[in-house]
Amino acid sequence: MRSFNQHISRHPMIMNKHYFPLTLILCFLFGCSDEPIVQEVVTTPNAVTSEQYLWDLTDLYPDLSAWQVAKEKAAQQIKDLTKLQGTLGNSSATLLSASDQISAVYKDVVRIYVHANLNADVDTRIAENQERSQLARNLFSDLSAAISWYNPELLALGEKTIAQFLAQEPELAKHGFSINDALRRAPHTLVSEIETLLAKTSKLTSGANSIYSVFANANMPWPTVTLSNGKEIRLSQAGYSAGRQATSREDRKMVFDTFWSVWQDYEATLGAIMNSQIQGLAFKTDARNYKSSLGRALFDDNMPPEVYETLVAEVNQSLPTLHRYFKLRKRMLGIKDEMRYYDIYPPLVNLNKQFSIEDSIEVTRRALKPLGAEYMAAYDLGVKNRWMHVYPSEGKRSGAYMSGGAYDVHPYVLLNHNDDFESASTFAHEYGHAVHSILANAQQPWETAGYSTFIAETASIMNEMLLQDMVIEEAKTDDEKLFYLGIGLEALRGTFYRQTMFAEFELKINQEVESGNVLTGSKLSSMYLELLKRYHGHDQGVMTIDDLYSIEWAYIPHFYYDFYVFQYATSIAAASGLAKQISTGNQQAQQDFITLLKAGGSDYPYELMRKAGIDMATPAPYRALVERMNKIMDEMETILDRS
Numbered sequence: 001m002r003s004f005n006q007h008i009s010r011h012p013m014i015m016n017k018h019y020f021p022l023t024l025i026l027c028f029l030f031g032c033s034d035e036p037i038v039q040e041v042v043t044t045p046n047a048v049t050s051e052q053y054l055w056d057l058t059d060l061y062p063d064l065s066a067w068q069v070a071k072e073k074a075a076q077q078i079k080d081l082t083k084l085q086g087t088l089g090n091s092s093a094t095l096l097s098a099s100d101q102i103s104a105v106y107k108d109v110v111r112i113y114v115h116a117n118l119n120a121d122v123d124t125r126i127a128e129n130q131e132r133s134q135l136a137r138n139l140f141s142d143l144s145a146a147i148s149w150y151n152p153e154l155l156a157l158g159e160k161t162i163a164q165f166l167a168q169e170p171e172l173a174k175h176g177f178s179i180n181d182a183l184r185r186a187p188h189t190l191v192s193e194i195e196t197l198l199a200k201t202s203k204l205t206s207g208a209n210s211i212y213s214v215f216a217n218a219n220m221p222w223p224t225v226t227l228s229n230g231k232e233i234r235l236s237q238a239g240y241s242a243g244r245q246a247t248s249r250e251d252r253k254m255v256f257d258t259f260w261s262v263w264q265d266y267e268a269t270l271g272a273i274m275n276s277q278i279q280g281l282a283f284k285t286d287a288r289n290y291k292s293s294l295g296r297a298l299f300d301d302n303m304p305p306e307v308y309e310t311l312v313a314e315v316n317q318s319l320p321t322l323h324r325y326f327k328l329r330k331r332m333l334g335i336k337d338e339m340r341y342y343d344i345y346p347p348l349v350n351l352n353k354q355f356s357i358e359d360s361i362e363v364t365r366r367a368l369k370p371l372g373a374e375y376m377a378a379y380d381l382g383v384k385n386r387w388m389h390v391y392p393s394e395g396k397r398s399g400a401y402m403s404g405g406a407y408d409v410h411p412y413v414l415l416n417h418n419d420d421f422e423s424a425s426t427f428a429h430e431y432g433h434a435v436h437s438i439l440a441n442a443q444q445p446w447e448t449a450g451y452s453t454f455i456a457e458t459a460s461i462m463n464e465m466l467l468q469d470m471v472i473e474e475a476k477t478d479d480e481k482l483f484y485l486g487i488g489l490e491a492l493r494g495t496f497y498r499q500t501m502f503a504e505f506e507l508k509i510n511q512e513v514e515s516g517n518v519l520t521g522s523k524l525s526s527m528y529l530e531l532l533k534r535y536h537g538h539d540q541g542v543m544t545i546d547d548l549y550s551i552e553w554a555y556i557p558h559f560y561y562d563f564y565v566f567q568y569a570t571s572i573a574a575a576s577g578l579a580k581q582i583s584t585g586n587q588q589a590q591q592d593f594i595t596l597l598k599a600g601g602s603d604y605p606y607e608l609m610r611k612a613g614i615d616m617a618t619p620a621p622y623r624a625l626v627e628r629m630n631k632i633m634d635e636m637e638t639i640l641d642r643s
Helices: 022-030 064-084 092-122 127-146 150-157 159-168 170-184 192-200 207-219 237-243 249-265 267-287 293-299 305-317 319-333 357-367 373-384 421-443 453-474 478-514 521-535 547-555 566-583 587-598 605-611 620-642
Strands: 224-226 232-234 401-403 412-414
Touching (some): 064 092, 064 127, 092 150, 092 159, 092 170, 092 401, 092 412, 150 159, 150 170, 150 192, 159 170, 192 267, 207 267, 224 249, 232 237, 237 249, 249 547, 267 293, 267 521, 293 305, 293 478, 305 319, 305 478, 305 566, 357 373, 357 453, 373 421, 421 453, 421 478, 421 587, 453 478, 453 566, 453 605, 478 521, 478 566, 478 620, 521 547, 566 587, 566 620, 587 605
Antiparallel strands (some): 224 232
């Protein structure tokens, strides 16, 4: 995820390779965003003239006919996997053979899917590309059903036999983490017939998300408004994203009130869709014998509940720091009366400075030098080859992401570079993911190369922080420094505080359903409004929150991705600690970070981060982030006081 809510990051996430919840598969390939991906498309001439900045998909398949052949072959191989049922316990060799075959098919399916979606994202108007993307997606559901017998059969062997097989056959080592993870899942793994049935229900339980996506992106009746300067804006999600940054407070209020009134008109419908989503999660929780949906969601990454609990507790304790930011924002925007929710998004300082893609590559290279020669070699490999699709164009998917699932090829990076600092920061973020994939794929076999969202976002956000710290240091004027400092503050608000508010809301609505209750639109709005007011200091007079804005929960698609957003908040906290150590020249911290990237998914993310010196179940990393935020505000206030 980008800190500024304009993109999705795609990266592998750790999972049991033989356990395929469809929601996790989609995040594995696409990532999950906390807000709709919206931005105005500005077609850049370079998008047509520079082949260097168009990615080369022939590295995946030479042409579409080759892709079709690969898809058909994979579909047949998926069917053939059912023939392996009943062979796991014959010997260590048969366990190895079955595991290798499943893993190989999975790797092929990912490659097929990556190509289909990269191709579709270049021009979303081409129906045939979208069809290929959906066909590739269906392979995952088919694969999940075809191997649903694997875990129950593996568990039936017993820990003693499995340990013997692992000792007898060294080649099983690459499957060792996955096999041991299957043993860990034993209390929540059901008999083969039920596993097959649950695998087939994935298309049903993902229905709420599909309905929401179509409704929110295709069927909402967006109105057109006229700003005070005479400019007309169609208040779609993209128009809202632009309009909420208007200089005029009256314009911002009109944009907010008009946009949220449209959502409010459909509160009951959107509530029914969300209720269906959360009821589906509760069904999976009950079916697999978990005590709560949060416990089920954290179980996949073996994440201690203390991480979630500590995050929420520390963020609530530090709300005075967030409120201090709002007061500083009010001062810098020159607001004389009360601060309102629609005052959050305008930039604190405007900077008329361009960052071309060449500038972004160069400034990022300088910022990342503290990460060492091995990191920089991987970075240079990525930017010198045709791995990225850089400029906006008609029909191209908005936002930015890194797709690292094609293990035998290389990462791909989609950008919509608009030659500003935001674009440079996005570039640094995505190449954090790309270098992560390069290093993990080089060090790990396919079976353990995929890394968790938590580790992935830590790596990429740290790149942003290193870049930000460097440009602040190099700023030539107070306004330029204030611009970069302000962006840093907004990143901390959006990624640390806002995501944790989302995480609290998500926990509350799941607990409501687990208690036997039903969610309605009005109930969801009431629950969300309480959080909005608490986080933004409504009762303390820091910011006034109008009741109309309580419908904002319906705008956030990430609530359909099952306890995902908390990882963004934990990741930025971890990144802050690592960036601070590395930027001071701490060689051990730098080497620990490279080791973390190379580890891929060879261990659980919490343990990997602990080995890198950060324990997310303790208050320390969250308090360090709050300290960073206060130091930024100290510097900004010093500049403002002397001007």
